[in-house]
Amino acid sequence: MTDNGGNGPALRQRLSRRGLLAGGGLLTAAGLGGAAGFGLARRAPGSATDDDGGTDGGGTDRVRSYATRPDLRVPVIETSVTGPVTDGLIFLTPAAGAGGRGPLIIDDDGDPVWFRQVAGPAQVAVDLRVQRLAGEPVLTWWGGAITNGIGGGEFVIADAAYREITRIRADGALYDGVVHEVEVGTGRTVRRGQARDHVPLTESYAEPPQGDRARTPFDFFHPNSVDVDTDGNLLISARHTWTVYKIDRDSGAVLWRLGGRSNDFALDDRARFSWQHDARRRSDGTIGIFDNRAGVTDAADRSRGLILAVDETSRTASVVRELAPPQALLARTQGGVQELVGGGSFVGWGAGPHFSEYAEDGAMVLAGRLPDDNGSYRAYRFAWSGQPTDRPTVVARASSDEAATVQVSWNAATEVTSWQVRGGRQPDGLAVLGEADRTGFETTVTVHGPVAFVVVDALGTDRRPLASSLTVPVRPAGSD
Missing domain, CATH: 2.60.40.10 (Immunoglobulins)
Known part of the structure; x- marks a missing residue:
C-alpha cells in the first residue's frame, strides 16, 4: 500500500466500509490481436514518429512524441465524429505495440490529456475508469503482467491529482474464478467466493489442456466482469461458460444463469452470446454485454455490443439493441459496453483495436482506433477534472x-x-x-x-x- 501525500491521507480518513469488488476475471482477460483499418475523417494533431525518431508515413507502429515530454511515447489515436457525442473524455489502456503502454486519457480529437507510461517491458495497465470512493471521484486501473490470458498484479486507486491512494492485491494465485470484496481503507477481505464451489466444469466451452499443455491448469470459468446489481447481489460474466451469473452476494449461490449450457432463460438465436465480456446492469433495467462471438472457437463473423431486456420473473430475455462494429470486426479477446448519460453506449472493441460511441437509438456518432499493433482492454467515456501537482x-x-x-x-x-x-x-x-x-x-x-x-x-x-x-x-x- 502506498501513500504519496496530498489528498491521499484525507481521502483515506473519510473511507467508510465501502468495498471494492476485485473480481478474479478483472485480472485474467488479455490477448491482443490486429484488425484491418477503416477510413477516418480526422487525424489527431501532434508529432507522430517511428522508433527511429523519423516521421512516420502511416505504418502500424505509430507513436507520438513531444519536445516538452520526451519521456512519453503516446500511441497515435485517430477519431471520426459524425454526430453529437456525450460530454467527457475517453479512457483507454493501450497495451501493446512498439511503445506507449499505460493508462491514457484523450479528447474527442484523439489528443492526449494524460498518459502514464508503464515501467518495464512486461508490464501493462488495463481497465482505466472513473469511480467514486468516499464520495470523491477517483481513477482506478489494474497493472501487472499477463501471460496466456492470466494476470498477476494489483488494482491502483488514484485521486484527482493523480496521486496514488492505495494498491489492492488479491490473496493467493490460482486458476479459478475468485471474487474478493475488499475494504479499501484496511485491505481486509469482507467477502470471498470462488466459481468451482458453485459451477461444474461441464459448463465450460473451453477444452481441458491436452498434449504438451496437459499439465497446465484448466481455466474453465474465466470471469471478466463483476457488477453489483440493483438488489445488492452480483452479476458475473464468465467468458468460458458463455454465461452471465446472478450470484447471492452473501452465500455465493447461483440465483440464475443467463446463457450457456445451463441457461435458465428462454432465448431466441439472436439473443444468444458467446465468449462474452463486461455484463452490466443498465439504468433502465436492461443488461449490456460485449458479445465477442469468438475465442477458443468462432461463433460468428463479427462481434457486437448487445443490450438485452431480462425478465427475472418469467425468465425470458430478448434483444433490445445490437451495436454493430465500425467494420466487420471479430474481437477474439477483451472488449466492453458502457452505458452513457442519456442512454447511449460507448464500446471498446478490445483486440480490435477500435472504440466507438452510439446514440440512444444505436446510431454510431464516434469511431476511433489505436495503431494496428495495439489495443485497449476496454474503452470508456467519463466526465473528469484533473488537477496535477507538477508544473507545466x-x-x-x-x-x-x-x-x-x-x-x-x-x-x-x-x-x-x-x-x-x-x-x-x-x-x-x-x-x-x-x-x-x-x-x-x-x-x-x-x-x-x-x-x-x-x-x-x-x-x-x-x-x-x-x-x-x-x-x-x-x-x-x-x-x-
Missing part, C-alpha cells in the same frame, strides 16, 4: 535574433484553455510577450522581441491563472 513543462528555442519558439505542455491538466508567455533579457524582468489557445497536448507559441528567458502561465476559463512553469532559458537556434 516548457522548451524555448530562438528562431531569430528577435523571435523565439516556445513549446508548452502540462500532462494530466484538464482545465487549461490558453497559454500566456512572459519573457525578457533577465529572469527577474519578464513581460507578457504573447498568448495562444491550447492546441492539443503540446502548444507552440511564437514570441517576438529580445528574449533570453521565458515562463509560461496556464490559463483556465475567463483567463483564470492555474499554474506557471519554471523560468527557462531560451536555447540558441539550431541547438538540440
